[in-house]
Amino acid sequence: MFKKQDDKSVVEMVNSSNVISKETVIKGDIKAQGNIRVEGKVEGILDSRNKIVIGESALVIGNVLSVEAEIAGIVRGEIHCKGILYLKKTAQINGDIYTQKLVIENGASFNGKCQMGEITQPSNQNLKIGAPKEKVLIEQ
Numbered sequence: 832m833f834k835k836q837d838d839k840s841v842v843e844m845v846n847s848s849n850v851i852s853k854e855t856v857i858k859g860d861i862k863a864q865g866n867i868r869v870e871g872k873v874e875g876i877l878d879s880r881n882k883i884v885i886g887e888s889a890l891v892i893g894n895v896l897s898v899e900a901e902i903a904g905i906v907r908g909e910i911h912c913k914g915i916l917y918l919k920k921t922a923q924i925n926g927d928i929y930t931q932k933l934v935i936e937n938g939a940s941f942n943g944k945c946q947m948g949e950i951t952q953p954s955n956q957n958l959k960i961g962a963p964k965e966k967v968l969i970e971q
Contacts, residue, residue, distance in 0.1 A: 853888050860893075867897075869904070887921050894926075909943075 847865035851857060855871035862878040869877070870886040875893045877883055883897040889904030896911045903919035910916060912930040920938035927943040935941065 851889075885922075887919075 847863075849861070849863050849865060849867045851861075851867070851869045851871045851873060853870040856874075857871070858874045860876040860878065861867060861873065862876075864880050866882045866884070867877055867879045868884045868886065869889040869891060871888070872890045873893065876896065877891060877893065878896040880898065882899040882901070883895055885891055885895070885900070885902045885904045885906060887903045891904070891906045892908065894908040894911065895902075895906060898912070899914045899916075900910065900912045901917040901919065902910075902922045902924065904921070905923045906926060908926045910924065910926065910928045910930070912928075914930075915932040915934065916928065916930040918924065918933070918935045918939040918941065920936040922936075922939040922941075924939075924941045924943065928941070928945040930945075930947055931949075933945065933947060
């Protein structure tokens, strides 16, 4: 009786978009079934079962977990992408990347390590928020 209506609401949730506008600051984790678009600032974990878009004006201090991601802004934290990750020319990544496929436009900045191929999605409890550990340079 309610099966069709339940299926429709699940599809609507997955296809929905959550937008964090340019002047918005959020401190805390965000978990969504649908898409997440960030133009403002987020301090915490971004977790989507679909796609995450981080615009040019965005700053994310924390980890990003999604199936697909497109980044044009700044991310200070790990990126875990089950599918394809796009780094636009204005992207600045300070953290490790774990993805199936990676596309990097000329001009993007990436400081960290990258692991590609079959990877497992980490649990949110094990993720450390923030930039990777600083590297010590030894002068000769």
